Amino acid sequence: MQVQPNWLKQRSELTPDRTAIIFANEHLTFFELNQKARNMAFQLQTFIRAAERNTIAILLENHIETVIFIHACFLSGCKLVLLNTRLTKAERDFQIKNSQASLLVTEEKWLEDHRQNCETVLLSHLKSLKADDGDLLFEIDLAETATIMYTSGTTGSPKGVEQTFGNHYFSAVSSALNLGLSDHDKWLIALPLFHISGLSALFKSVIYGMPVILHKRFETEEINRSINEHRVTMISVVQTMLTQLVQSVNRSPESLRCVLLGGGPAPLKLLEDSKQKDFPVYQSYGMTETSSQIVTLPPEYSLAKLGSAGKPLFSCEIKIMKDGKPCEPNEHGEITVKGPNVMKSYFHNQKATEQSFQNGWFLTGDMGYLDDEGFLYVLDRRSDLIISGGENIYPAEVEAVLLAHPSVKEAGVTGTEDDRWGKVPCAFIVRRSWINEEELLEHCKKKLAKYKIPKQIYFVDELPRNASNKLLRNKLKNLL
Amino acid sequence: MQVQPNWLKQRSELTPDRTAIIFANEHLTFFELNQKARNMAFQLQTFIRAAERNTIAILLENHIETVIFIHACFLSGCKLVLLNTRLTKAERDFQIKNSQASLLVTEEKWLEDHRQNCETVLLSHLKSLKADDGDLLFEIDLAETATIMYTSGTTGSPKGVEQTFGNHYFSAVSSALNLGLSDHDKWLIALPLFHISGLSALFKSVIYGMPVILHKRFETEEINRSINEHRVTMISVVQTMLTQLVQSVNRSPESLRCVLLGGGPAPLKLLEDSKQKDFPVYQSYGMTETSSQIVTLPPEYSLAKLGSAGKPLFSCEIKIMKDGKPCEPNEHGEITVKGPNVMKSYFHNQKATEQSFQNGWFLTGDMGYLDDEGFLYVLDRRSDLIISGGENIYPAEVEAVLLAHPSVKEAGVTGTEDDRWGKVPCAFIVRRSWINEEELLEHCKKKLAKYKIPKQIYFVDELPRNASNKLLRNKLKNLL
Structure with a gap:
């Protein structure tokens, strides 16, 4: 068979x-x-x-x-x-x-x-x-x-x-x-x-x-x-x-x-x-x-x-x-x-x-x-997956690219609502040394597909983490 | 899988x-x-x-x-x-x-x-x-x-x-x-x-x-x-x-x-x-x-x-x-x-x-x-299979029952056209000793499902066979 x-x-x-x-x-x-x-x-x-x-x-x-x-x-x-x-x-x-x-x-x-x-x-x-x-x-x-x-x-x-x-x-x-x-x-x-x-x-x-x-x-x-x-x-x-x-x-x-x-x-x-x-x-x-x-x-x-x-x-x-x-x-x-x-x-x-x-x-x-009748409800896509216009974007992958830049100390990526694409990625950065949004985006363009590049970069003092220092991506938006 | x-x-x-x-x-x-x-x-x-x-x-x-x-x-x-x-x-x-x-x-x-x-x-x-x-x-x-x-x-x-x-x-x-x-x-x-x-x-x-x-x-x-x-x-x-x-x-x-x-x-x-x-x-x-x-x-x-x-x-x-x-x-x-x-x-x-x-x-x-376009044409169902009202009848099976009667010397079974059932089985018998159709059908009834019982029994002098003595079922009808 x-x-x-x-x-x-x-x-x-x-x-x-x-x-x-x-x-x-x-x-x-x-x-x-x-x-x-x-x-x-x-x-x-x-x-x-x-x-x-x-x-x-x-x-x-x-x-x-x-x-x-x-x-x-x-x-x-x-x-x-x-x-x-x-x-x-x-x-x-x-x-x-x-x-x-x-x-x-x-x-x-x-x-x-x-x-x-x-x-x-x-x-x-x-x-x-x-x-x-x-x-x-x-x-x-x-x-x-x-x-x-x-x-x-x-x-x-x-x-x-x-x-x-x-x-x-x-x-x-x-x-x-x-x-x-x-x-x-x-x-x-x-x-x-x-x-x-x-x-x-x-x-x-x-x-x-x-x-x-x-x-x-x-x-x-x-x-x-x-x-x-x-x-x-x-x-x-x-x-x-x-x-x-x-x-x-x-x-x-x-x-x-x-x-x-x-x-x-x-x-x-x-x-x-x-x-x-x-x-x-x-x-x-x-x-x-x-x-x-x-x-x-x-x-x-x-x-x-x-x-x-x-x-x-x-x-x-x-x-x-x-x-x-x-x-x-x-x-x-x-x-x-x-x-x-x-x-x-x-x-x-x-x-x-x-x-x-x-x-x-x-x-x-x-x-x-x-539910009681066996219908599935999806709450969160895995690892805060961001689905943007049908393409999957994994925050960890975008974060890895951001962290590869010497001026970046910490990076957190999450999806924000977008009328056209459903969701788009945005990034939260703790800087090690001075860098502006434009330079960082330039860096991303070399390594990431266009749809994965953060639509917005926010520079912050620290990222939300739990006791074991794990990044809490679902709390990133509270920084806005 | x-x-x-x-x-x-x-x-x-x-x-x-x-x-x-x-x-x-x-x-x-x-x-x-x-x-x-x-x-x-x-x-x-x-x-x-x-x-x-x-x-x-x-x-x-x-x-x-x-x-x-x-x-x-x-x-x-x-x-x-x-x-x-x-x-x-x-x-x-x-x-x-x-x-x-x-x-x-x-x-x-x-x-x-x-x-x-x-x-x-x-x-x-x-x-x-x-x-x-x-x-x-x-x-x-x-x-x-x-x-x-x-x-x-x-x-x-x-x-x-x-x-x-x-x-x-x-x-x-x-x-x-x-x-x-x-x-x-x-x-x-x-x-x-x-x-x-x-x-x-x-x-x-x-x-x-x-x-x-x-x-x-x-x-x-x-x-x-x-x-x-x-x-x-x-x-x-x-x-x-x-x-x-x-x-x-x-x-x-x-x-x-x-x-x-x-x-x-x-x-x-x-x-x-x-x-x-x-x-x-x-x-x-x-x-x-x-x-x-x-x-x-x-x-x-x-x-x-x-x-x-x-x-x-x-x-x-x-x-x-x-x-x-x-x-x-x-x-x-x-x-x-x-x-x-x-x-x-x-x-x-x-x-x-x-x-x-x-x-x-x-x-x-x-x-x-x-054919040239890959359409299948079925010529003969296996072993002269007789399909009667959707049921399969195998001549060999009916012949085996007929041959089990002491008065039957040789038996050959084939299908004949039927308006209602498509085909029905009929039997050609060479007798060893005297027996009539009724008695032989009575014998069949004990051993065979109703639809398999020959609708007609013909007593003949010999059956068509090839050189190696194999019964030629497709020639049985010529005896009619």
């Missing part, structure tokens, strides 16, 4: 003429996508050692060629590392080295960035190569790692989340059991493919036989036009996108039957506005480690169970733990989850893996509770 | 108020079904040894209590042997012994039949027992055997097909990926639950969160009434049922979106009539060993690909083999299949299991071919 035919190959045999992907004016059927992925797999094989499970890193924007390349990697038996285009060179260098990628496939603008660390090739060059037919891998082993995505976590040092083919398969299947599945379904993705919420749609596409309407980025007008033109039924969004969508129209587009909202609970006002305009919003909870959503709240509960992320997907479970014991309903504790979509491990990081699993349960680090 | 929460238990937690099952005037939600199954599991535990994987045989008609009992078995960690109520005592005795069942649960009319071989209890008695709460098994291991169903096969001696929880899970999931899944779906079953086409709906019910409308038997008027009353969307039928349904109305009931037709290809006339009346017929191919359909043909192809059973379900594969080599398109050979819904093995029958699998492919024994 562990081995299945390659999903794209089989889909191309079962429903060759159905649309697989639409991007701008381009349009591929499953048959065409399979042909192109095969060709690209042969081109890729001019760079890699045959008969090895090579690890390929990609640093690519959303594009139809990116989709083709992702499938080409699986057909070549490669593991895929998906690099976030918003990170700095230094952040990505770490991930490239850590993942032991043997090849980086990228675009013109990043061509020179990582050459020192990894053989680099332009996707446009790769696809122009003449290549002989090679050996393709027409089977998928559910236990094998398919993709690696990096997430920073509590310590601030990024960990590679190993998602297996089985994780992606069960994620797609459990999502279908939850949201239903129709011949008319079309899923719009304007989230980056290097995030699980974007990438997972590609697996759904081949497993369901469903078109994905891919966009490079989220531009409200363009998205509305696309929804209406293609009669999109499903769309994945983060809070910022939903806000813009809801503001832009008087009523939810007729064809939409599911707006899957990730990235933290939405504010009441937004949910009310969505409801009033008939947007079928499914709140959800998930993370890179659960290979997409693991908990969802159907629209009929969105106001009655306000603030809840819903119930687990089929085959998935939630347990709230406190002091090593399961909590009673309504008792607060750490959210732990289990299910066939939960990642295998952190890549080459046995310590982090061991710390994250207990008796087969994954410890999310997030706090929450279950 | 191998272990999941018990399906009924989880479904009852996720969607407690949804309807699980409707039978006549009875109606249970998933919450109620789970409660009743738990209670019955405790009652069952007064009969079985705790902490063992007990094997329980059931000889029950379609009834809401049968559904409850089936789930109770899984909650108690038991394997289930589903006995065909249409078989003779002798046929069932073989299956009870062979499966090593430790308990038979049945109804009044069969209470005395198998007492000598197996501890027997009435379901009505069992459910009246006072029982303390015991230990339930809240997990399902996909690799474990869930059910055993007997099928006769080519040799005439019945083999127990071991279907695992994984077989049932992937069958339900692949079926949903093929037929789609909606909140409004309701599946009507008027096929016996001891056949995989009936039983599989119970797994779909808990995995999808979908109501099953269960009927004791197929009575056309009653089924039409039920479809309209409950707004049934899906129904499983065999050819006889479809014929009656189509004849009974001017137009397919509005709510129906899928009529899943099993049991061999349908005649052109029936397909044309169905099409004309807008019945959404999905032809299919499957067997007990594939835990329900493994190949289906969507309605849009039903006439263009007339006689085809369609394409495999997702994660499933077909290969046509001849002389140990895969056939070219349109070349005839043996149908072999592979997929996560293909049974684990024949129970305690290593020889039959080994003969049926080759490099992970299951050899169906059926002949067929794939």
Whole structure:
């Protein structure tokens, strides 16, 4: 039961003429996508050692060629590392080295960035190569790692989340059991493919036989036009996108039957506005480690169970733990989850893996509770995680960069409310020697992705700490 | 990934108020079904040894209590042997012994039949027992055997097909990926639950969160009434049922979106009539060993690909083999299949299991071919299998019974066309000593289920045989 035919190959045999992907004016059927992925797999094989499970890193924007390349990697038996285009060179260098990628496939603008660390090739060059037919891998082993995505976590040092083919398969299947599945379904993705919420749609596409309407980025007008033109039924969004969508129209587009909202609970006002305009919003909870959503709240509960992320997907479970014991309903504790979509491990990081699993349960680090009816409420994302426009920002990581500056003695980072992004990071600094905000921001820009750079820096005399000198991030705002 | 929460238990937690099952005037939600199954599991535990994987045989008609009992078995960690109520005592005795069942649960009319071989209890008695709460098994291991169903096969001696929880899970999931899944779906079953086409709906019910409308038997008027009353969307039928349904109305009931037709290809006339009346017929191919359909043909192809059973379900594969080599398109050979819904093995029958699998492919024994586009055409069911009203009849089994009579020297059985049942068995006999048709039928009645008894017996001088004296069943009809 562990081995299945390659999903794209089989889909191309079962429903060759159905649309697989639409991007701008381009349009591929499953048959065409399979042909192109095969060709690209042969081109890729001019760079890699045959008969090895090579690890390929990609640093690519959303594009139809990116989709083709992702499938080409699986057909070549490669593991895929998906690099976030918003990170700095230094952040990505770490991930490239850590993942032991043997090849980086990228675009013109990043061509020179990582050459020192990894053989680099332009996707446009790769696809122009003449290549002989090679050996393709027409089977998928559910236990094998398919993709690696990096997430920073509590310590601030990024960990590679190993998602297996089985994780992606069960994620797609459990999502279908939850949201239903129709011949008319079309899923719009304007989230980056290097995030699980974007990438997972590609697996759904081949497993369901469903078109994905891919966009490079989220531009409200363009998205509305696309929804209406293609009669999109499903769309994945983060809070910022939903806000813009809801503001832009008087009523939810007729064809939409599911707006899957990730990235933290939405504010009441937004949910009310969505409801009033008939947007079928499914709140959800998930993370890179659960290979997409693991908990969802159907629209009929969105106001009655306000603030809840819903119930687990089929085959998935939630347990709230406190002091090593399961909590009673309504008792607060750490959210732990289990299910066939939960990642295998952190890549080459046995310590982090061991710390994250207990008796087969994954410890999310997030706090929450279950109500009497089993609905999950998420209280705090792990380690004061700041979710900004759908991107995760870990305070510890930003603090580490700030502390690396010689003039900084202590640093504390927390999220503040922002109309557009939900939250943005701001920093509290105790100086060792004189430095101004501008200089410190300049320092951050070299080391941190733009969205991680504090929007505000406050210089203070001391930071709130507990008796054991641990920084109390949730008290930082009191300094304002 | 191998272990999941018990399906009924989880479904009852996720969607407690949804309807699980409707039978006549009875109606249970998933919450109620789970409660009743738990209670019955405790009652069952007064009969079985705790902490063992007990094997329980059931000889029950379609009834809401049968559904409850089936789930109770899984909650108690038991394997289930589903006995065909249409078989003779002798046929069932073989299956009870062979499966090593430790308990038979049945109804009044069969209470005395198998007492000598197996501890027997009435379901009505069992459910009246006072029982303390015991230990339930809240997990399902996909690799474990869930059910055993007997099928006769080519040799005439019945083999127990071991279907695992994984077989049932992937069958339900692949079926949903093929037929789609909606909140409004309701599946009507008027096929016996001891056949995989009936039983599989119970797994779909808990995995999808979908109501099953269960009927004791197929009575056309009653089924039409039920479809309209409950707004049934899906129904499983065999050819006889479809014929009656189509004849009974001017137009397919509005709510129906899928009529899943099993049991061999349908005649052109029936397909044309169905099409004309807008019945959404999905032809299919499957067997007990594939835990329900493994190949289906969507309605849009039903006439263009007339006689085809369609394409495999997702994660499933077909290969046509001849002389140990895969056939070219349109070349005839043996149908072999592979997929996560293909049974684990024949129970305690290593020889039959080994003969049926080759490099992970299951050899169906059926002949067929794939056309240029990969559509399967089934030519002959294995060993001249006779499908009569959805029941499988193996000529070898009937011949063995006939040959057991001292007056019979040679016997050959084949199927002849029948308006009502599709096919019925008829026998060709070379006598050793004088016997008439009536006496021989009397002999058959003692050993064979009613539907297996030849509808016609012809006495002939010799049977058609090849040079090695092998009976040529396909030439029997020439004797008429």
